[in-house]
Amino acid sequence: xxxxxxxxxxxxxxxxxxxxxxxxxxxxxxxxxxxxxxxxxxxxxxxxxxxxxxxxxxxxxxxxxxxxxxxxxxxxxxxxxxxxxxxxxxxxxxxxxxxxxxxxxxxxxxxxxxxxxxxxxxxxxxxxxxxxxxxxxxxxxxxxxxxxxxxxxxxxxxxxxxxxxxxxxxxxxxxxxxxxxxxxxxxxxxxxxxxxxxxxxxxxxxxxxxxxxxxxxxxxxxxxxxxxxxxxxxxxxxxxxxxxxxxxxxxxxxxxxxxxxxxxxxxxxxxxxxxxxxxxxxxxxxxxxxxxxxxxxxxxxxxxxxxxxxxxxxxxxxxxxxxxxxxxxxxxxxxxxxxxxxxxxxxxxxxxxxxxxxxxxxxxxxxxxxxxxxxxxxxxxxxxxxxxxxxxxxxxxxxxxxxxxxxxxxxxxxxxxxxxxxxxxxxxxxxxxxxxxxxxxxxxxxxxxxxxxxxxxxxxxxxxxxxxxxxxxxxxxxxxxxxxxxxxxxxxxxxxxxxxxxxxxxxxxxxxxxxxxxxxxxxxxxxxxxxxxxxxxxxxxxxxxxxxxxxxxxxxxxxxxxxxxxxxxxxxxxxxxxxxxxxxxxxxxxxxxxxxxxxxxxxxxxxxxxxx
Numbered sequence: 001x002x003x004x005x006x007x008x009x010x011x012x013x014x015x016x017x018x019x020x021x022x023x024x025x026x027x028x029x030x031x032x033x034x035x036x037x038x039x040x041x042x043x044x045x046x047x048x049x050x051x052x053x054x055x056x057x058x059x060x061x062x063x064x065x066x067x068x069x070x071x072x073x074x075x076x077x078x079x080x081x082x083x084x085x086x087x088x089x090x091x092x093x094x095x096x097x098x099x100x101x102x103x104x105x106x107x108x109x110x111x112x113x114x115x116x117x118x119x120x121x122x123x124x125x126x127x128x129x130x131x132x133x134x135x136x137x138x139x140x141x142x143x144x145x146x147x148x149x150x151x152x153x154x155x156x157x158x159x160x161x162x163x164x165x166x167x168x169x170x171x172x173x174x175x176x177x178x179x180x181x182x183x184x185x186x187x188x189x190x191x192x193x194x195x196x197x198x199x200x201x202x203x204x205x206x207x208x209x210x211x212x213x214x215x216x217x218x219x220x221x222x223x224x225x226x227x228x229x230x231x232x233x234x235x236x237x238x239x240x241x242x243x244x245x246x247x248x249x250x251x252x253x254x255x256x257x258x259x260x261x262x263x264x265x266x267x268x269x270x271x272x273x274x275x276x277x278x279x280x281x282x283x284x285x286x287x288x289x290x291x292x293x294x295x296x297x298x299x300x301x302x303x304x305x306x307x308x309x310x311x312x313x314x315x316x317x318x319x320x321x322x323x324x325x326x327x328x329x330x331x332x333x334x335x336x337x338x339x340x341x342x343x344x345x346x347x348x349x350x351x352x353x354x355x356x357x358x359x360x361x362x363x364x365x366x367x368x369x370x371x372x373x374x375x376x377x378x379x380x381x382x383x384x385x386x387x388x389x390x391x392x393x394x395x396x397x398x399x400x401x402x403x404x405x406x407x408x409x410x411x412x413x414x415x416x417x418x419x420x421x422x423x424x425x426x427x428x429x430x431x432x433x434x435x436x437x438x439x440x441x442x443x444x445x446x447x448x449x450x451x452x453x454x455x456x457x458x459x460x461x462x463x464x465x466x467x468x469x470x471x472x473x474x475x476x477x478x479x480x481x482x483x484x485x486x487x488x489x490x491x492x493x494x495x496x497x498x499x500x501x502x503x504x505x506x507x508x509x510x511x512x513x514x515x516x517x518x519x520x521x522x523x524x525x526x527x528x529x530x531x532x533x534x535x536x537x538x539x540x541x542x543x544x545x546x547x548x549x550x551x552x553x554x555x556x557x558x559x560x561x562x563x564x565x566x567x568x569x570x571x572x573x574x575x576x577x578x579x580x581x582x583x584x585x586x587x588x589x590x591x592x593x594x595x596x597x598x599x600x601x602x603x604x605x606x607x608x609x610x611x612x
Contacts, residue, residue, distance in 0.1 A: 018220070018300055019146040020116060021072035024058060024087060026127070028137045029065045032103040037063040038091040040105060044073050047084035060092045074146065075112060076224075079299065080525035082351055083112040087139065089127070104130055108139040113354035115143040119547050121304050145300045151219040153254065154292040157201070157233075158211040159268065162284035165237035165245045172239075173210050173247060174203040178232040179222050195232050198222055203238045211289060219254065219293065228253055233286060235268055246270060248283035260288045297543050299529040302536065305544035307436035309355035309532075310362075311348075312426070313397055314419040315341060315382070316445040317368035317404070318412040321475075324405055330446050330475050331405055340474040340509050342398055344444050347521040348470065349394035352440060360390040362426070363400045366419050368408035376411050379418040384408075413450035416443060420458040420469065427467040433541055438532050439467040442524075446475040449482070456494045459485060463492075463499035468531045470524045473508045482506040501534050502527075 024042045032038045041060040045052035058069035075083070087110075091103035106127035114123050122142035126134045157175065165171045178195040199217045204210035223229035232251055236244035248268035260266070265285035273280050303309075322329030332339055338346070353359060363382040370377045371384065381389040382400035384407060391400050420441065427439040449455055459469065471486075473479040485492060486506045492499040505527050512520045536542075 018077045018150075018298055019074060019224075020077045020112065020143045020300070021074045021146060022085075022112075022115065023069070023072055023142045023144075025066075025068040025140045025142075026089060026137060027066045027140075029067070029089065029105050030135070030137065031065060032091040032105065033093075037065055038103070038105060039093070040064065040067045040089050041092050041102075042069055043088045043090065043099065045086040045088065046075075047086075052086055060095070077112055077116065077145075077300070078522075079113075079529050080351060080522045082521070085110055085112065085141075087141065089139075106135050106137050106139075108141070110141055111354065112143070113351070115141050116145075116300055117303055117354040121546065145298060145304075150295050150298045150301070151293045152296045153217050153219050153222065154214060154290070154294055155217075155257065155288070156212065156214040156290040158209075158287045158289050159235065160209050160265070160285045160287065162208045162210070162235065162268065163247050163270070164208060165247060170206040170208050171237040171247065172203050172205045173207065173235055174238055174244075175201045175212065175233055175235045177215070177217065177222065178234060180230050180232070197234075208284075214290065218296070223254060228255060233266075235284070235286070250286050254293075257288055258291050258293070260291075264288075297533070297536070299532060301543035302436065302532070303355060304546045305436070306357075306547045307438065307544070308357050309352055309528075310360075310437055310439050311352045311356065312362035312364065312423045312439060312441045313345060313349075314364045314366055314379075314416075314423075314441065314443040315401060315404075316414065316443075316447070316474075317365045317408055317410050318414050318447065319410040320412065320414075320447045320477075321410060324410070331410075333402065333405070341401065341444055344442070344472045344474065344509060344520065345397050345401070346394055348440075348442055348472075348524055349397060351521045351525060353394055359393050361393070361397055362389050362423070363391050363397045364389070364419055364422065365401075365404055365408070366416075367410070367412050367414055368404075369411045370408050374409065378415040379422050380404075380408075414445060414447050415451040415454070416445075416449055417451050417454035417458045419443060420455065420462060423467060423469075424458070424462040424465055427462070427465045433544075436541065436544065437466065438535070439465075440528065441467060441469045443469065443471045445471065445473060447477045448479070452481065452484075453494075456485070456492060459492060459504060460494045460497055460499045463501050463503050466532075466535050468503045468505070468528055471504065471506045472520075472524065473506065473510075476510060479506070479508055501531065501538070503531055 022044075024044075026040065026042075029038055029040055039060055039062045042058040044055045044057070046055045047053075055075070056073050058071045058073070061067040061069065075085075077083075086107055088107040089105040090099060091105055093103065094101045106129055108125060108127045110123050110125070115121060120142070121144065122140055124138060124140040127137040127139050129135050159173065162171055162173055176197040177199050178197050181194050181196060198221055199215055201212040201215060204212060219227070222231055230251055230253055232249055234249045235247040237247055238244050248270040250266040250268055252266060265287045267282040268284040268286050270280075270283045273283065317331075321331050324331040324333065326332060327334070330340055349361070365380050365382050366378040368377065368380070369375065370380045382397075382404040383389070383391065384404060391397055420443075423439060423441040427437075462469070471482055473482060483506060485504045486502075491502070492504070505524060507520070507524045509520070512523070
């Protein structure tokens with residue numbers, strides 16, 4: 001009973017990074033039947049728009065208190081969002097009745113990232129009863145990436161007898177491969193909103209029988225997770241001073257391209273000519289000269305092999321932020337809501353925390369006078385202790401930020417290069433096949449960079465290292481110069497040396513206003529998997545074998561898969577230390593508690609309507 005895929009909390013990107021299948025098992029479920037055992041069925045809910053939406057159900061297993069459900073639950077995987085899942089288990093007494101007629105056995109909350117980022121790609125935890133209390137029953141959710149999403153299409157095409165479009169010469173043909181969006185049909189191929197170009201070939205000049213250079217494109221980029229989804233091949237005549245002229249198009253699928261022989265061809269059809277000319281046959285023939293589907297390592301392959309995504313944060317403490325004691329300051333600590341710096345830290349940090357095994361993050365500041373010498377520093381630990389640069393968890397970063405804010409003096413200028421070079425020095429230590437770690441440096445700033453030349457040089461040097469840089473601009477400053485560092489359109493260079501790859505993403509915070517924090521995370525992290533893969537591919541680093549799952553310890557594992565406390569793991573407890581400067585949000589505006597459930601009756605109790 002799969003529902004239409006709802007959007008994830010905060011909105012979902014158009015294209016998933018991958019697709020995973022989830023497997024569910026339980027132990028020690030309560031027995032609700034008098035003369036037999038419970039007949040459990042699992043119902044999977046996804047968080048969408050502040051509520052839980054039913055997504056899919058498993059089969060029902062009769063007379064079993066420790067079921068291992070056979071049916072897998074397939075979900076799209078988005079690295080850049082927190083995909084909350086609630087799995088409720090019911091004892092099915094009446095197969096023809098709704099959930100209200102079944103007995104509620106318990107529920108379990110987790111996220112897709114917690115499952116896929118967990119050791120052995122699984123998470124185990126205690127289930128909750130209808131009142132939100134812990135039960136003796138436990139649930140294990142394991143995940144596995146769907147193989148088809150790892151495939152890369154390597155394709156070479158040729159054409160014969162294409163229409164001549166130029167008055168004084170032959171056509172200059174090239175082609176585009178377009179993916180279908182929802183609502184696309186064979187009748188609306190001219191609708192640009194329905195068919196989106198994904199890749200474009202080279203132009204073959206003055207040739208009606210061209211053979212184009214091979215193209216390489218991820219299958220998921222063309223068809224998502226549906227290998228039979230239609231694609232559109234459009235062939236154009238290139239014009240130097242005007243828009244290209246359509247020669248014709250071919251509607252097909254990847255499967256049809258694969259089965260086409262060298263001598264087989266697809267008729268190239270010009271829609272308008274076919275409608276207007278009775279004797280029209282085609283505008284040429286398209287042929288497949290080579291075809292291959294190659295399995296490429298995915299981002300998840302590296303994650304399950306133990307590669308960590310570590311986070312370093314650099315926070316702007318320059319005087320242009322304004323006096324922190326006044327509400328107009330970007331550093332103002334309101335008793336009612338977090339400021340833009342805290343929102344940026346938490347929105348990005350909470351996503352990345354799932355992919356860092358030790359939960360230790362470097363927390364840095366720049367542009368302030370730092371005690372005890374009151375000297376200006378452009379790279380100092382927020383703990384103000386040079387021996388404790390790292391803190392535990394996202395909460396630790398926020399605590400350290402508040403701590404520094406009450407002990408440093410805002411000053412300037414806005415220099416990025418020292419922070420980037422410090423992060424690069426750490427990133428350079430983890431570029432081996434055996435020990436894999438990739439660093440994300442999050443720089444939050446309120447103004448224009450003062451050391452643009454040095455920053456550009458530092459980024460070009462860092463582009464050969466396993467790291468990416470996200471710059472979030474807070475406030476209303478003019479951030480046009482920041483776009484120069486984001487190499488989406490023009491590759492960054494310094495003194496004639498070009499960056500090895502694009503590693504910078506700039507996002508102005510003001511574009512998100514009061515939007516859900518996941519909107520910011522989605523925008524800032526969307527490019528990270530491709531940047532990660534470009535580094536690993538270029539340097540020949542392959543995924544390590546999947547890590548073995550740890551032996552379950554049901555009593556100490558939370559629903560998000562974190563075993564024990566940081567103290568038990570031997571980590572510094574800075575993230576949990578009490579800070580007098582940390583604001584206590586009043587009860588009138590509480591922060592949401594995602595794991596809580598209202599007290600309801602056990603019989604037929606559905607999951608609550610509130611979701612993160």
